[in-house]
Amino acid sequence: MVQNIIDVRNLSKSFDISSKEPGLKGTIKHFFRRQTKSLKIIKDISFEIKEGEIVGFLGANGAGKTTILKMLCGLIYPSEGSILVSGYLPFRRKENFLKNITLIMGQKQQLIWDLPPIESFYLNASIYDLDKFEAKKRIKKLSEMLEIDEELFIPVRKLSLGQRMKSELLAALIHEPNILFLDEPTLGLDINAQRNLRKFLLKYNKETNATICLTSHYMKDITSLCKRVICVHEGEISYDGKLDLLLKKLSPVKEILIVCRSEEDAIKLENYGFTVKNKTKNEITLKIENNSITSSLKTILNNFDIEDLFINEPPIDEVIGKVLIKKDYDI
């Protein structure tokens, strides 16, 4: 049986936020009597993550997903509740815990700007107590996986964003962590670089059985990497489960565009009893429920003279977007 590597119980986090009225009057008032209020960013959430799982945290801006990741990796202190990651309390930042995890934040770099990435890799290797031979072996392996062998010796400031991000990833993985916390790792990368990064993460997960917790606003990252998603809405979990199930539930119908050979056929099809989304001359778009797609298509092909047909999946962003703006989803 696969064990839970992350166990979160009734976790909450509050921040003290100060507010200031605009203008000189507001500034003077703020100087003498600063008004602060406590804002609960994370509200009593609980979940578990199993070893080797890739879990996507979804949520609108400010929903609290990054705050959850920061608490899981021990960067910030929880206000209430408990977190156990790999058997450790993350905020205590014990050496053995830190050697087991990594956090990658899109565009926040830990590489030394004026030196080639290889220098930062060796520095990180020393921090994680790796000997030079082992460090060299891991750098070689990871740089081959990430396809950045040539960029290792070029100063970081001269690398492209994609090359820098790959180098960041190598720096963050040199100690071969078991748990990866990735906060928007593909932010700002071009399509090819995004795809390569996703490919790499899947390979890393397969080879090392590492657990990956990921936040991203790019739905492709989520659909390519995560079987399970946790949707966060205003600091609360609105959905925790399989991504497939969520998509099926949220988009129960498919759109089918049918091109008929004649306009008469299109009119006949329009009046046949299917739900019609729209019709133009000999083209007609029908909305058909997922569970009756096969039988409906059989009927159409047997009774009408069809020139072509296209089955359209609803855009995933649109589907997921529904979850992000609604608090409770009954799945």
Added chain:
Amino acid sequence: MLEYRVEIALWAISGIIPFFMLNIWTNNNLNESINISDVLLSRYFLCAFFVRQFSVVWVVFSFEEDSLMGKVSPYLIQPLNPFFRYFAQHLAEQITRLPFALIIAFFFFIFNQESIWIPNLGILLLSIVSTFFSFFIQFLMQSIVACLCFWTEKASSIERLLFIPTLFLSGLLAPVVSFPEYVKSWIYFTPFPYLIDFPANLLSGNETNISGGLSMQILWIFLLFPLFKKIWSEGTKKYTAMGS
């Protein structure tokens, strides 16, 4: 890379306050009032320049910037206190400053040939140790202030309060021996005279209490280190990972 070399050279040159002070002292014959010869005073300010070069600290500014830019977060989840990084950066820059400091000393001796002296090896080694202690005390003091970044975004403004006594009481502008008696009665209980005055007097061969000075430096390190550890541990609990 030229700009980096020029930057280091400019940093070295920017530390020449002691030479300006020497000029003011000798032109106004102020040294007569404290019974220090021109030669000893020249050596003192040259040594003050050297001590300052190898003990100057800017950790509060680096930490504040990194903290506001969200760069501290990746450091915090590594099994090494981020201040070790800053410590290593300071040591590395001190090494790169050495050639520039030696060039400045060379020109100083061309214009002040009577001030040339060779300290004996023992004194030289003790001076290096004492300068390192001075650097370490200042590093700890500034690191404590830097940790205030966990509570306020402008810890460097608080550091300015520390800079003023460091400037006036450390011996950078004048040897502590020239201070009024009532100042001298309490100043040796503070860490400031051990930052420049004590190591500079030691290296220049002026009369100084070597064991007393070194003991006070060690005492201040022992006092400041646990304070830093405490404020670090409390501060990280307040960390909000701003900017990341």
